[in-house]
Amino acid sequence: MMDSEVSNADICRVCRSEGVADRPLFHPCICTGSIKWIHQECLMQWMRYSRKEYCELCGHRFSFTPIYSPDMPRRLPLKDLAAGLLSSIATAVKYWFHYTLVATAWLGIVPLTACRIYR
Ligand SMILES: [Zn+2]
Ligand SMILES: [Zn+2]
Structure with missing residues (x-):
């Protein structure tokens, strides 16, 4: 009902x-x-x-x-934390390497090119 x-x-x-x-x-x-x-x-x-x-x-x-x-x-949050830390370190190293390379290129190539232009 x-x-x-x-x-x-x-x-x-x-x-x-x-x-x-x-x-x-x-x-x-x-x-x-x-x-x-x-x-x-x-x-x-x-x-x-x-x-x-x-x-x-x-x-x-x-x-x-x-x-x-x-x-x-x-679920081991420490492992996740370590993985996150590692990836941020890797990113920092990558950027550092990139900027060092760019800086080296600018400091090395630009004066060389400038020298060639002046000659
Ligand atoms: Zn069922
Ligand atoms: Zn549903």
């Missing part, structure tokens, strides 16, 4: 079953209502089948943050 009460239970948009303890429902995109929830393996299966990483209804790229969040602190 009351359809709105029936749809209150959160069900997976793929297999239409509810989330349980070992198969929790995730909310990977910004869709709302009855298509909001999906099982992790249902989403993985859908992504493998459709070859899409985003929701075709809302266009939002599926977020796996709730699934991968326990691994986040182990």
Whole structure:
């Protein structure tokens, strides 16, 4: 009779079953209502089948943050920091080399050319 009460239970948009303890429902995109929830393996299966990483209804790229969040602190931010530092040092060295080359060229070639013009 009351359809709105029936749809209150959160069900997976793929297999239409509810989330349980070992198969929790995730909310990977910004869709709302009855298509909001999906099982992790249902989403993985859908992504493998459709070859899409985003929701075709809302266009939002599926977020796996709730699934991968326990691994986040182990992502070695020190390594990223070192890589960023190395790349900035490499850029600085490149610019230094470039300007040294330009300066050498100007200091060496220009007086030589000037000498030739004067002769
Ligand atoms: Zn499912
Ligand atoms: Zn969506």
